[in-house]
Amino acid sequence: MLTLETLPRDVALRVFRFALFPGGPASLKVPELPRPEVHVAKRNAPQVPFDPVPAGVTAGLNAVKAAAHIATAAKALRDVVMDDALWKEPLAALEQVFELGSDPLDPDESFSGSALKKKKYRDPRHEKSFDDLPVFTRYRELLRYVKMMCEDFYESCHRNVRGLAWEVGFGPMSQSYCEETEEFHYLDYLERADKPLPRDWYKEVFTDATIGRMVWNSFSPGLMSGLFLDDWDILIGGANAFEYETGNRERFMCHLVPEELVARGYMREKTRE
Numbered sequence: 001m002l003t004l005e006t007l008p009r010d011v012a013l014r015v016f017r018f019a020l021f022p023g024g025p026a027s028l029k030v031p032e033l034p035r036p037e038v039h040v041a042k043r044n045a046p047q048v049p050f051d052p053v054p055a056g057v058t059a060g061l062n063a064v065k066a067a068a069h070i071a072t073a074a075k076a077l078r079d080v081v082m083d084d085a086l087w088k089e090p091l092a093a094l095e096q097v098f099e100l101g102s103d104p105l106d107p108d109e110s111f112s113g114s115a116l117k118k119k120k121y122r123d124p125r126h127e128k129s130f131d132d133l134p135v136f137t138r139y140r141e142l143l144r145y146v147k148m149m150c151e152d153f154y155e156s157c158h159r160n161v162r163g164l165a166w167e168v169g170f171g172p173m174s175q176s177y178c179e180e181t182e183e184f185h186y187l188d189y190l191e192r193a194d195k196p197l198p199r200d201w202y203k204e205v206f207t208d209a210t211i212g213r214m215v216w217n218s219f220s221p222g223l224m225s226g227l228f229l230d231d232w233d234i235l236i237g238g239a240n241a242f243e244y245e246t247g248n249r250e251r252f253m254c255h256l257v258p259e260e261l262v263a264r265g266y267m268r269e270k271t272r273e
Helices: 009-019 055-070 073-083 083-099 115-121 135-159 161-168 169-180 208-223 229-237 248-264
Strands: 190-192 268-271
Touching: 009 073, 055 073, 055 135, 073 208, 083 135, 115 248, 135 208, 135 229, 161 169, 161 208, 161 229, 161 248, 169 190, 169 248, 190 248, 208 229, 208 248, 248 268
Parallel strands: none
Antiparallel strands: 190 268
């Protein structure tokens, strides 16, 4: 009678691959936060469920946990479930999406923050011994790192959002857009919609949760290309910590704020004559 312990190795690997990843590869892309956005959970308040961790990372962590449990059952099972061949493909896919960035502990790099923060957010692949680890261990460590980075970056995108709103001037900027002043003549593709303007832009439109969502959706793709400059500064200092003179002010003025005004019904695309 055939059992998992007595199956040929290639057959056993296929069985475990199907069992550990039953739905096939899940998306490793950092998800966008949809409207309406909710960040701080409040008791008895409607909530919008959102997990900043990619579905593929969560699925990978579940597979790793299951494999570690299976490995305790018998040595024969451990040999199969810890086989490098079982984890090479998932690890390669993860490394392809989440690229290795600069080393924050490199003295030649200008990363802000304390040594403790730099060590915490340092990609484990910068460790010289990382490549010597078993494939399963490398996959597990990189999954844990990505999960932590996504969760912490999401939280950071919602810190100091009020400072960002005042620094960039979301309220006055939106008022000027809607009043069609000459200062913003480059928005010739938008026009005022019929929706009455709010009494308070920050209480009715650009709430803390909304600004956090704008920052997350705009900057979180940086998690997949290795944290550099502005993305790292946000992670350490919050939503208002990035450098404004690197095109970020224009990012908000020309794209994010107008997009929000259109989505909220205060502006619309001009109809072609």
